[in-house]
Amino acid sequence: MFFHIVLERNMQLHPRHFGRDLRDKLVAKLMKDVEGTCSGRHGFIVAITGIESVGKGLIRDGTGFVTFPVKYQCVVFRPFKGEILEAVVTMVNKMGFFAEAGPVQIFVSNHLIPDDMEFQSGDMPNYTTSDGSVKIQKESEVRLKIIGTRVDATEIFCIGTIKDDFLGVISDPGATS
Amino acid sequence: MDSAAESLSLMRAMSLADSPVHSSSSDDFAAFLDADLDTISDASADSEEVAVEEESILKRVKRRKLELPDGVINPESSSSQGEPKEDLGESSPKKNTCPHPGVYAGMCMRCGQKMDDESGVAFGYIHKNLRLANDEVVRLRDKDLKNLLRDRKLYLVLDLDHTLLNSSRLADITVEEGYLNGQRDALPDNLKSSLFKLNWMQMMTKLRPFVHAFLKEASNLFEMYIYTMGERPYALEMAKLLDPGDIYFNSRIIAQGDCTQRHQKGLDVVLGQESAVVILDDTEAVWGKHKENLILMERYHFFASSCKHFGFNCKSLSELKSDESETEGALATVLKILQRIHSLFFDEGREDDLEDRDVRQVLKTVRKEVLKDCKVVFSRVLPTNFPAEHHTLWKMAEQLGATCSIELDPSVTHVVSTNAGTDKSRWAVQEKKHLVHPRWIEASNYMWRKQPEENFPVSQPKNK
Numbered sequence: 001m002f003f004h005i006v007l008e009r010n011m012q013l014h015p016r017h018f019g020r021d022l023r024d025k026l027v028a029k030l031m032k033d034v035e036g037t038c039s040g041r042h043g044f045i046v047a048i049t050g051i052e053s054v055g056k057g058l059i060r061d062g063t064g065f066v067t068f069p070v071k072y073q074c075v076v077f078r079p080f081k082g083e084i085l086e087a088v089v090t091m092v093n094k095m096g097f098f099a100e101a102g103p104v105q106i107f108v109s110n111h112l113i114p115d116d117m118e119f120q121s122g123d124m125p126n127y128t129t130s131d132g133s134v135k136i137q138k139e140s141e142v143r144l145k146i147i148g149t150r151v152d153a154t155e156i157f158c159i160g161t162i163k164d165d166f167l168g169v170i171s172d173p174g175a176t177s
Numbered sequence: 178m179d180s181a182a183e184s185l186s187l188m189r190a191m192s193l194a195d196s197p198v199h200s201s202s203s204d205d206f207a208a209f210l211d212a213d214l215d216t217i218s219d220a221s222a223d224s225e226e227v228a229v230e231e232e233s234i235l236k237r238v239k240r241r242k243l244e245l246p247d248g249v250i251n252p253e254s255s256s257s258q259g260e261p262k263e264d265l266g267e268s269s270p271k272k273n274t275c276p277h278p279g280v281y282a283g284m285c286m287r288c289g290q291k292m293d294d295e296s297g298v299a300f301g302y303i304h305k306n307l308r309l310a311n312d313e314v315v316r317l318r319d320k321d322l323k324n325l326l327r328d329r330k331l332y333l334v335l336d337l338d339h340t341l342l343n344s345s346r347l348a349d350i351t352v353e354e355g356y357l358n359g360q361r362d363a364l365p366d367n368l369k370s371s372l373f374k375l376n377w378m379q380m381m382t383k384l385r386p387f388v389h390a391f392l393k394e395a396s397n398l399f400e401m402y403i404y405t406m407g408e409r410p411y412a413l414e415m416a417k418l419l420d421p422g423d424i425y426f427n428s429r430i431i432a433q434g435d436c437t438q439r440h441q442k443g444l445d446v447v448l449g450q451e452s453a454v455v456i457l458d459d460t461e462a463v464w465g466k467h468k469e470n471l472i473l474m475e476r477y478h479f480f481a482s483s484c485k486h487f488g489f490n491c492k493s494l495s496e497l498k499s500d501e502s503e504t505e506g507a508l509a510t511v512l513k514i515l516q517r518i519h520s521l522f523f524d525e526g527r528e529d530d531l532e533d534r535d536v537r538q539v540l541k542t543v544r545k546e547v548l549k550d551c552k553v554v555f556s557r558v559l560p561t562n563f564p565a566e567h568h569t570l571w572k573m574a575e576q577l578g579a580t581c582s583i584e585l586d587p588s589v590t591h592v593v594s595t596n597a598g599t600d601k602s603r604w605a606v607q608e609k610k611h612l613v614h615p616r617w618i619e620a621s622n623y624m625w626r627k628q629p630e631e632n633f634p635v636s637q638p639k640n641k
Contacts, residue, residue: 081289091304091428093428094320094321094448095279095300095303095307095309095317095448096286098304107281107286107304107307109278109279109281109286111278111286111287112286112287118324119324121324121325121328123422123424125427147288147289148284148285148288148289148290148291149284150282150283150284152282157282157283157284157306159281159282159284159286159289
C-alpha cells in the first residue's frame with residue numbers, strides 16, 4: 001500500500017558544499033541517498049515530494065561535517081500481510097510464479113495456486129485450468145494476497161497466494177477481447 | 178488485524194507523532210495499537226507536537242541508523258506475523274500443520290512463516306532466494322516427470338565448454354588466429370554466424386557446428402538444461418548466443434555457484450527424476466555420481482588456447498582455418514543417438530509403465546550394441562601389474578558390448594595393440610584377425626558406432 005508520510009533524516013554535509021547552494025545541495029544529497037531505499041518500518045521510499053523543514057546544523061566534533069536534521073515528505077510503498085495487491089507476472093516455472101508490484105517481488109508457490117490450474121511447460125510456460133479458460137503466463141496481471149513479507153536493504157520480498165475468492169488473473173495478455 | 182484502515186493509522190503513527198513505544202519492533206502490534214488509539218486522530222504533522230517529540234525522534238532516528246548497518250535483513254521488519262490472533266483463513270493452512278515445502282527469501286512459501294534454516298536444496302538459478310525442502314523436491318520431480326512423459330519428453334543436461342562451444346580469452350588469441358579479430362564481413366561464411374566477440378568479457382566464442390539444428394531437434398524430444406562449471410554471467414551470455422529466443426533453456430541455466438559440492442556436478446539441483454535424465458558432457462570426472470546418465474562428448478577445440486590447455490601440440494581448427502564437419506561432426510552423431518534413445522524409451526511395444534522405465538538402462542543397451550560380437554584381447558596396452566578388468570579401455574570395451582579376454586583363442590576377433598611386433602599382434606595378422614590401435618575403441622565410444630578397423634592401424638616397431 002502507498003503512503004504519503006513525513007520522515008526525518010540526519011544529513012551529513014561536507015564543508016565544501018557550504019555556500020549559496022547549501023540547501024539545494026542538501027536536498028539533492030537527500031534524494032540521492034534516500035529514494036529507492038527500503039526500510040522495515042516504512043517500506044520502499046518511492047519518491048520525495050517535498051521538504052518540510054531543515055533544522056539547525058550541528059558541527060560534529062573531530063570532523064568538519066555538519067549534521068542537519070531534515071524533515072521531508074515522501075511517498076512510500078509497504079506491503080502488508082493480508083493486503084490484496086495487483087501485480088504483473090514476470091516468471092512462471094514449475095514451482096510457482098514470480099510477480100512484481102512496483103519495487104516488490106512476490107512469489108506465489110504452486111501450493112497456493114488453485115488445484116485446478118496445471119503447469120504447462122513450453123515456449124511460454126504457464127498455469128492453465130483444465131478447460132483452458134484461465135491462463136497465467138508472463139505479463140499477465142493477477143490479483144493476489146500477501147501472506148508474508150521480508151525486507152532487506154534494497155528490496156522487499158513477499159509470499160502471496162491466489163487460492164482465495166476473487167483472486168487470480170485480471171487480464172491475460174494473450175486474450176483476444 | 179490486517180485491515181487497510183488499521184494499517185493506515187499504523188503508518189501515520191509511525192511517521193511522526195510517535196511515542197517511544199513505537200520505537201520497538203513493529204512485531205509488537207498490540208502495544209502499537211494501544212499507543213495509536215491513545216494519540217487519537219494524530220496523523221497530520223502538528224508543529225507543536227513536533228517540537229516536543231523532536232528529541233525522542235532524534236533518539237529513534239539514531240537508533241534506526243545504528244540498526245541499519247547491522248546486517249542486510251532489517252530485524253524489526255521481517256514478516257509481519259507477530260500478530261497474536263493468527264488465522265490465515267482457508268487460503269493457507271495453520272502454521273503448525275504446514276509442511277514448509279520451501280523457503281523464499283526466508284519465508285515459508287506456503288504459510289509465510291519466517292524460516293532461516295539451511296535445510297533442503299538451494300535453487301539459486303531459478304531465483305536467488307529460493308530453497309526447497311527435500312520432500313518437496315521429490316514431489317515436484319514426480320509431478321514433473323508425469324507431465325513430461327505425457328508430452329513424450331525426457332530431460333537433457335548440456336555442458337557448455339568444449340561440448341556446445343569453445344571460448345577463448347582475447348588475450349590468448351595467437352598470431353595465426355588474428356584473422357578472427359577482423360571485420361565480420363571478411364570472415365568466411367561458416368564463421369559469420371557462429372563466431373562471437375564479447376568485448377565486455379574479453380572473450381571470443383565459437384559455437385560448435387550444427388549446434389542450432391541440434392538444439393532445435395533436441396528440444397522436441399527433451400526438456401533441456403545448461404549445466405556449466407563457468408560462472409553465472411558467462412553462462413547467461415552463452416545462453417543468449419545459443420538460445421536468443423529464450424525458448425530452450427528459460428531459467429534452467431545452472432552455473433558453478435549452484436553446485437552443492439565443489440568441483441562436482443550433481444543432478445540434485447535438476448528438477449527431474451534421475452531415471453529420465455541424459456547428460457551430455459565432455460568431462461566424465463565431474464559427474465562422479467551420475468556416470469550412468471552420461472554420454473561423453475568428444476571435446477571441441479577450435480581455439481589454440483584450448484588445444485594448449487589440454488596439452489595438444491597440434492594446430493587448432495582456427496589456425497588451420499578449418500572446422501568440424503557439420504553433418505558428420507559430434508553433435509550430428511550424438512543427435513542420432515539421442516533420437517534412438519528417445520524412441521527406445523517410448524517404445525510402444527514395451528509392457529512396463531513409462532514411469533518405471535529408466536533411461537540409464539536404455540543407454541546401456543544402446544552402448545552394448547556398438548561392439549557386440551567382438552572379442553578383444555589387449556597386447557602391450559595394459560600395465561602388467563594391474564588387474565586387467567579395472568583398466569579404462571577394458572571397461573570401455575565391455576560397456577560397448579565387447580567381450581574382453583587376456584588369452585588368445587580362436588574366437589578372438591580383435592587384437593588391440595600399440596606395437597605390431599608383439600606375439601599377439603603377429604598372431605592376429607597370421608590368423609587374419611583385426612589388429613587395431615587402442616584409439617579404435619575410444620573412437621567407437623565417441624561415435625557410438627564400430628569404427629572401420631583399417632582406420633586404426635598399428636605401427637610397425639622400429640628396428641634397432
